[in-house]
Amino acid sequence: MSKIKGKVLIDRERCKGCDLCVVACPVHILALADQVNARGYHFSMVQQPESCIGCASCALVCPDSCITVYRQKVEA
Amino acid sequence: MAAEVEMKPENLVYAKPRLITDKTMHYCPGCSHGVVHKLVAEVIDEMGLEHDAIGISPVGCAVLAYDYIDIDWVESAHGRATTLATAIKRLRPDKMVFTYQGDGDLAAIGTGETIHAGNRGENITIIFINNAIYGMTGGQMAPTTLVGMKTATTPYGRDTHLNGYPYKIGEVMSLLDGVCYVTRQSVHTPAAVRKAKKAIRKAFENSMAGRGLSLVEIVATCNSGWKLSPVEANRWMEEHMMEFYPLGDLKDTEKK
Amino acid sequence: MEEVKLMKGNEVVAEAAVRCGCDGYFGYPITPQSEILETLMQMRPWETTGMVVLQAESEVAAINMVYGGAACGKKVMTSSSSPGISLMCEGLSYLAGAELPCVVVNVSRGGPGLGTIQPSQADYFQAVKGGGHGDYHLIVLAPNSVQEMYDFVFLGFELAFRYLNPVMILSDGVIGQMMEKVVLSAPVARWTDEQIAAQSSSWAVYGKPETRTRNIVTSLELEADRQEKVNLKLIEKYRRVAAEEVRYETSLCEDADYVLVAYGSSARICAKVVEMAREEGHKVGLLRPITLYPFPTKAIRELADRVKGFLSVEMNAGQMVEDVRLAAEHCAPVAHYGRMGGVVHSPSEVYEALKREFINQ
Numbered sequence: 001m002s003k004i005k006g007k008v009l010i011d012r013e014r015c016k017g018c019d020l021c022v023v024a025c026p027v028h029i030l031a032l033a034d035q036v037n038a039r040g041y042h043f044s045m046v047q048q049p050e051s052c053i054g055c056a057s058c059a060l061v062c063p064d065s066c067i068t069v070y071r072q073k074v075e076a
Numbered sequence: 077m078a079a080e081v082e083m084k085p086e087n088l089v090y091a092k093p094r095l096i097t098d099k100t101m102h103y104c105p106g107c108s109h110g111v112v113h114k115l116v117a118e119v120i121d122e123m124g125l126e127h128d129a130i131g132i133s134p135v136g137c138a139v140l141a142y143d144y145i146d147i148d149w150v151e152s153a154h155g156r157a158t159t160l161a162t163a164i165k166r167l168r169p170d171k172m173v174f175t176y177q178g179d180g181d182l183a184a185i186g187t188g189e190t191i192h193a194g195n196r197g198e199n200i201t202i203i204f205i206n207n208a209i210y211g212m213t214g215g216q217m218a219p220t221t222l223v224g225m226k227t228a229t230t231p232y233g234r235d236t237h238l239n240g241y242p243y244k245i246g247e248v249m250s251l252l253d254g255v256c257y258v259t260r261q262s263v264h265t266p267a268a269v270r271k272a273k274k275a276i277r278k279a280f281e282n283s284m285a286g287r288g289l290s291l292v293e294i295v296a297t298c299n300s301g302w303k304l305s306p307v308e309a310n311r312w313m314e315e316h317m318m319e320f321y322p323l324g325d326l327k328d329t330e331k332k
Numbered sequence: 333m334e335e336v337k338l339m340k341g342n343e344v345v346a347e348a349a350v351r352c353g354c355d356g357y358f359g360y361p362i363t364p365q366s367e368i369l370e371t372l373m374q375m376r377p378w379e380t381t382g383m384v385v386l387q388a389e390s391e392v393a394a395i396n397m398v399y400g401g402a403a404c405g406k407k408v409m410t411s412s413s414s415p416g417i418s419l420m421c422e423g424l425s426y427l428a429g430a431e432l433p434c435v436v437v438n439v440s441r442g443g444p445g446l447g448t449i450q451p452s453q454a455d456y457f458q459a460v461k462g463g464g465h466g467d468y469h470l471i472v473l474a475p476n477s478v479q480e481m482y483d484f485v486f487l488g489f490e491l492a493f494r495y496l497n498p499v500m501i502l503s504d505g506v507i508g509q510m511m512e513k514v515v516l517s518a519p520v521a522r523w524t525d526e527q528i529a530a531q532s533s534s535w536a537v538y539g540k541p542e543t544r545t546r547n548i549v550t551s552l553e554l555e556a557d558r559q560e561k562v563n564l565k566l567i568e569k570y571r572r573v574a575a576e577e578v579r580y581e582t583s584l585c586e587d588a589d590y591v592l593v594a595y596g597s598s599a600r601i602c603a604k605v606v607e608m609a610r611e612e613g614h615k616v617g618l619l620r621p622i623t624l625y626p627f628p629t630k631a632i633r634e635l636a637d638r639v640k641g642f643l644s645v646e647m648n649a650g651q652m653v654e655d656v657r658l659a660a661e662h663c664a665p666v667a668h669y670g671r672m673g674g675v676v677h678s679p680s681e682v683y684e685a686l687k688r689e690f691i692n693q
Contacts, residue, residue: 002077016106018105018106067090068088071081071089072078130404147540148537151551153399156423159396163408166386167404168525188389188393
């Protein structure tokens with residue numbers, strides 16, 4: 001069996017914690033961190049990486065180009 | 077087959093657009109400008125126009141747009157962006173010339189310049205960010221501010237007796253013979269972002285094909301000015317802005 | 333090919349634009365200079381040299397088209413008259429702030445407000461001291477003949493590109509409307525895009541080529557200490573302009589007791605006054621500033637040590653007289669004479685004023 005899976009990388013120092021990616025994610029794997037980055041923002045982070053489908057919705061709505069997305073067919 | 081997603085170029089589906097610079101944008105968290113900047117940068121790159129694009133930045137929040145997209149730029153006086161674009165395009169017809177303007181710049185102080193550029197059929201594109209407020213100066217009423225909407229200069233809500241009516245400049249522009257394409261888009265959902273990108277591409281193609289002026293209006297949020305969180309601002313925009321500024325094409329002379 | 337013609341001052345501006353290889357003219361009709369745009373439209377240079385000519389929707393639009401055109405390294409110009417130049421002042425400040433070259437012709441008329449359509453020199457302060465906001469200077473050329481109207485378009489572009497600064501040709505309705513013989517020089521070809529890329533690659537905007545990083549034309553600097561550096565750089569440039577580009581003409585100043593200081597059409601009138609005075613045995617000379625900015629301060633200061641007085645003769649309420657006074661440094665008395673509102677003073681009126689102020693004292 002194979003399955004399409006995704007991987008999301010977030011540049012936490014560039015992130016301003018706007019929360020738009022969190023809301024845009026159809027599988028609800030993102031959340032704002034309790035910690036803050038150097039500029040004082042609660043940055044976005046991946047909570048359930050195993051559930052990512054690599055749809056890039058988060059990256060599309062990110063105003064600050066913080067998100068990189070990979071997608072690949074992997075063994076289920 | 078791999079067990080994990082490998083970070084290899086062939087698996088990459090989204091990354092910071094190549095022409096977006098590394099400089100941190102000065103925009104507030106969640107501001108629509110950042111998304112529209114990305115789309116402009118992506119379309120320029122995909123159309124192979126990196127060496128032929130000239131942007132005109134306005135006065136307003138996007139005054140520093142030139143810091144974020146890695147192409148040649150000219151910064152305009154308030155409202156005059158389309159006059160600069162007019163001259164540049166006429167003197168360099170081989171180049172792709174666009175302005176990037178907010179509602180105060182385009183539809184208040186620059187209304188005359190906007191309309192005349194459209195009426196002359198200049199082969200340029202206007203990217204128009206309509207967030208119904210003056211962001212840079214601290215949230216004052218824009219010509220596009222909705223009736224009843226509270227701003228720094230309409231603290232009791234926009235009153236039509238005092239302030240007149242919100243200005244639908246997209247509709248006005250669509251009446252002009254020199255204008256070939258007017259569309260109203262948004263960037264608040266992934267689907268909307270994809271559609272907005274197509275619209276920007278179409279506008280740039282029109283400019284290069286010499287079909288006349290294209291106006292891409294983006295109904296956008298100004299969460300700081302609206303005093304809402306970015307997520308709430310998107311919801312407010314859907315509920316209030318889109319009723320008065322419905323999305324879709326207002327004019328497309330290429331459509332049969 | 334060089335040609336000699338009888339032409340109007342305004343018409344030769346159009347002729348000069350095409351012959352000097354100008355890339356674009358953007359203008360808006362206003363009396364007494366509308367012939368410049370009309371002549372260009374009649375000439376249709378877009379069919380010969382490829383020059384762009386466009387009637388803008390306002391003077392505000394016209395100067396900002398000039399700003400855009402100048403930003404891509406092209407030779408661009410506009411023309412207007414006093415009220416229209418007021419509208420252009422914002423744009424002129426931006427052009428100066430962004431260090432862009434261009435030529436702006438002011439065929440000035442009487443003011444303030446809508447004023448008259450007759451000739452005047454009441455825009456001296458506006459041209460020389462700013463007009464727009466911020467610490468900046470235009471290089472200001474004052475033609476006194478149809479030939480100079482022609483020549484100064486060439487000189488204007490030369491100076492504009494040498495210093496990357498807007499140049500104003502401050503003329504008036506007399507020079508713009510009168511006909512004189514003019515020698516039209518052989519046409520110069522417009523710069524090619526390759527030439528522009530070679531000579532202006534450090535600042536001009538024409539689509540970032542692979543050979544350089546992007547250029548940004550702007551006058552914005554949000555940090556105070558960096559903006560001050562911009563100001564200091566501009567001041568340094570103005571110092572260079574002042575050191576190298578002062579132009580003036582003197583006539584019969586060597587033995588003069590009294591010197592008339594006048595520019596443009598007023599200088600032509602004053603040439604006659606010098607003649608009249610000399611015929612009656614009075615040693616009167618004339619100093620004609622050709623550049624109003626930079627001003628011939630040094631020449632006036634030197635004369636101030638040996639003359640008994642200066643009369644600044646201007647068709648206004650007394651503007652250049654302030655610069656003459658500053659230049660003379662109290663070493664000689666300075667007075668002003670001038671008619672206003674579109675009234676052109678006669679030589680005898682000026683002569684009477686000279687007698688009243690100095691000779692008969």
